[in-house]
Amino acid sequence: MAKSLFASGQRLQPDIVELRENVLPDGPVEHSARMAEIARACWPDGADRWTPAMIETLLASDNAFAVCRPDGFALLRVSGEEAELLSLDVLPEARRRGLGSEILREALHEAQARGACEVYLEVDTENAAALALYDRAGFVTRGTRKRYYRKPDGTWGDALVMARFFGSDDTDRAQRAERSDS
Numbered sequence: 001m002a003k004s005l006f007a008s009g010q011r012l013q014p015d016i017v018e019l020r021e022n023v024l025p026d027g028p029v030e031h032s033a034r035m036a037e038i039a040r041a042c043w044p045d046g047a048d049r050w051t052p053a054m055i056e057t058l059l060a061s062d063n064a065f066a067v068c069r070p071d072g073f074a075l076l077r078v079s080g081e082e083a084e085l086l087s088l089d090v091l092p093e094a095r096r097r098g099l100g101s102e103i104l105r106e107a108l109h110e111a112q113a114r115g116a117c118e119v120y121l122e123v124d125t126e127n128a129a130a131l132a133l134y135d136r137a138g139f140v141t142r143g144t145r146k147r148y149y150r151k152p153d154g155t156w157g158d159a160l161v162m163a164r165f166f167g168s169d170d171t172d173r174a175q176r177a178e179r180s181d182s
């Protein structure tokens with residue numbers, strides 16, 4: 001098993017980093033089920049966004065990993081020097097307590113440790129909470145994908161492509177934000 005690179009995280013298996021506080025009691029399969037449950041609670045209109053099987057398949061691949069807590073998780077995929085944040089979900093009742101930031105911070109550390117020079121993501125232009133969180137974490141807007149999301153009412157919404165570069169001014173900005181959090 002790979003040695004944990006983090007003071008706060010332990011590795012349940014090479015591709016699941018579990019933040020130490022309030023650890024989940026079971027193994028990788030239970031983690032996948034819990035992540036799917038959290039995703040369902042966060043996206044009630046997209047029940048099949050992440051199923052346990054989809055998460056297990058993803059984590060079985062060489063380059064994907066998860067950061068988990070009982071109330072939230074992130075899923076990422078690293079391809080060479082680029083990592084993609086596929087999902088960052090926190091249960092509604094656990095929001096605005098810093099958990100999303102903590103999971104994201106750990107995910108960025110892990111992506112960097114795996115060789116990524118940048119992390120990118122797509123976010124709904126109307127998702128104010130996520131936009132504020134990513135801005136605070138040092139992500140910058142790279143572009144727009146028009147008509148990218150199908151909304152529950154059948155209309156289409158746009159997505160922003162955002163990226164966080166390691167070792168640039170963005171990193172300094174994110175570190176300042178992290179310091180002001182603590």
Ligand SMILES: CC(C)(COP(=O)(O)OP(=O)(O)OC[C@H]1O[C@@H](n2cnc3c(N)ncnc32)[C@H](O)[C@@H]1OP(=O)(O)O)[C@@H](O)C(=O)NCCC(=O)NCCS
Binds near residue numbers: 042087
């Ligand atoms: C986006 C999300 C992960 C944030 O999780 P969280 O645990 O509430 O985030 P944090 O508590 O760490 O918030 C950090 C900062 O982000 C910003 N933020 C978070 N939620 C916000 C909201 N509803 N409105 C405005 N800003 C918000 C604030 O700047 C906040 O700092 P503050 O609480 O000191 O003001 C959570 O709202 C979520 O799961 N949403 C549904 C799923 C989703 O949209 N995921 C992102 C897909 S791209």
